[in-house]
Amino acid sequence: MILLGALPGNPGDASPRLRETLAAAEVVAPADLAGRLAAGDTVAMWTAGVPDPVRIAVDLGAAVTAVPGPSAAITALALSGLPSDRFCVESGAADLARLAGEPRTLIFTEVPDLPALARAFGADRPAALVAADRTAQRGTLGALTAPVASGGAVLVVGGAPPVSAGRPADGELAAEVAALVAGGADRKRATLEVARRHSLAKREVYAAVIAHK
Structure with missing residues (x-):
């Protein structure tokens, strides 16, 4: 599946890469996404409505990539499959203790030390590491490995789970x-x-x- 970083509009506004992707795709934004992916079709999808299409593709074992857009952070969020309704963007020098309880999805434009982040947030916190070539490791903070590809990477981390009512012991x-x-x-x-x-x-x-x- 290929995520498209723009909404349908004037064809003249589309980048050459976007036009090539649309021409090569076997189907664009199908109603039966799961069925087309299961059949092995190359599907192009507008990024509106993610992360559901991404989760469907990941659960089916289909590869997911994206046409480059103007924001690496938003592209990484779309590819992560994590909730995108509320999010915030942080740098690699962020205060991890402050962010450990942040309920919104976190986007780190500079990847912090992953073991330190796993200790602060919990190794089981869902996360995705998106490389410059738009390939993604998806799983938990404890399972992610440091990026090796040149060109940098973006880390997306799920928000903190809600705190249960009542005073902890x-x-x-x-x-x-x-x-x-x-x-x-x-x-x-x-x-x-x-x-x-x-x-x-x-x-x-x-x-x-x-x-x-």
């Missing part, structure tokens, strides 16, 4: 702080972040950490 609060510290945050900032996640006073989280040293 002291041991759980202390474990969350410890996970953020292991990811590179200092203890003061980690304590503040965990307090913010659960709408607690910072001193309450600090007391939990001290009690479980």
Whole structure:
């Protein structure tokens, strides 16, 4: 499947690469996407409505790529198959402790240290690493490997799962702080972040950490 980085409009506005892709595709935006992919057809799709078409293709084992567009971050988001209704873009120097509880899909235009990110966010957080050639590794942070292709890569990470209602036990609060510290945050900032996640006073989280040293 090939994602097209523009909506249908004036044919004169299409890039040469986009026109070539449309001419070569066996079908464009079919109603029966799964059936056409299962039949082995080359399908071109407009990026509106992703990530559902991407997830369908990935689940069927079909290759997914994209015609280059003006934004590498948005192209990577479309190819990731992760939720695209709400997202934010961060640099590689982002504050990982602050972002660990961010509910929106995260796009890193510079790939951070993957082991550190897995420690801060959790190794089971869904993610996709999209290389400059628009190939994507999809899985979890713990399973991704550092990019080797030249030209850079973009990392897309699923947002934090919703925090359940109710106050966590002291041991759980202390474990969350410890996970953020292991990811590179200092203890003061980690304590503040965990307090913010659960709408607690910072001193309450600090007391939990001290009690479980």
